[in-house]
Amino acid sequence: MSETVYVDNNREAAGEVTFGFKGALAGARQAWPLAVGGCADGLVFGVLAHQSHQSLLEVFLMSALVYAGSAQLLVLHLWSLPPVFWPIVLTTLLVNLRMVLMGMTLSPWWRRLPPLKAYGTLFFLSDETWALTMGEFARERRDAAFLLGSGLLMFVGWIGSTLLGCWLGGGIADPAAWGLDFAFTAVFLTLLLGMWKGKADILPWLVSAVVAVVAARLIPGNWYILLGALCGSVVGAMRHAD
Known part of the structure; x- marks a missing residue:
């Protein structure tokens, strides 16, 4: 991959952005500790997916095409045979809406790239790769392939x-004996702690929790997940708009 320089002095963020092998290699080097940590979540997801009667092929396709750990874990909780289509799609959309904001922060540089490089690289966008890339760009090292290198490493680690x-889940006859019946709850508690930004998060989280609990008691099925996420998201958006 030869390094290519893209310049657009008419843009608000003037300067240049490059795309080359050195940037991709730098991204992979910085991302490997995060990739190792992500593998722990991947193992938990794989075991729980097997307990939800998903095949290796189905797990591979979900991990490769969706590539969103929190959304995939939520889908497992909604999974049924046959799967209920709309709750799964809408829940995945709500959980991943933050990617729109991440993409907007990258757009001053990414819109200078050819479409294949820009959109092909953004497929590997995640919370971790976004944070690493923004830190790299803040230090004036603006190689867009950094996101590709870090994202590819985490992508391969997640799928594997x-x-x-x-x-391994096929050899676990009783998940409760290994504490795996609590794994879903434990993973999401960990994700919540990582997302905590301060007191402003209390109201949206509280609304989401109350709506989910009430809906779980009044509405059959797994709609409480979607309703809780939707109400919490609306309250959060209203607070930021004020």
Whole structure:
């Protein structure tokens, strides 16, 4: 991959952005500790996916095409045979709406790239790769391939660990004996702690929790997940708009 320089002095963020092998390699080097940590979540997802009667092929396709750990774990909780289509799609959309904001922060540079490089690289966008890339750009090292390198490493690690977890899950006859019946709750508590930004998060989280609990008691099925996420998101958006 030869380095290419893209310049657009008419843009608000003037300067240049490059796309080359050195940037991709730098991204992979910085991302490997995060990729190792992500593999732990991938193993848990794989085991739980097997317990939800998903095959290795289904786990592979979900991890490769969706590539969103929190959304995939939520989908497992909604999974049924046959799967209920709309709740799964809408829940995944709500959980991943933050990617729109992440993409907007990258747009001053990414819109200078050819479409194949820009959109192909953004497929590997995640919370971790976005944070690493923004830190790199803040230090004036603006190689867009940094996101590609870090994202590819985490992508491969995620797929590999989910498949390994699914394979290992076949040898676990009683998930409760290993504490895996609590794994879903534990993973999401960890995700929540990582998302905590301060007291401003209390109201949206509280609304989401109350709506989910009430809906779980009054509405059959798994609609409480979607309703809780939707109400919490609306309250959060209203607070930011004020």
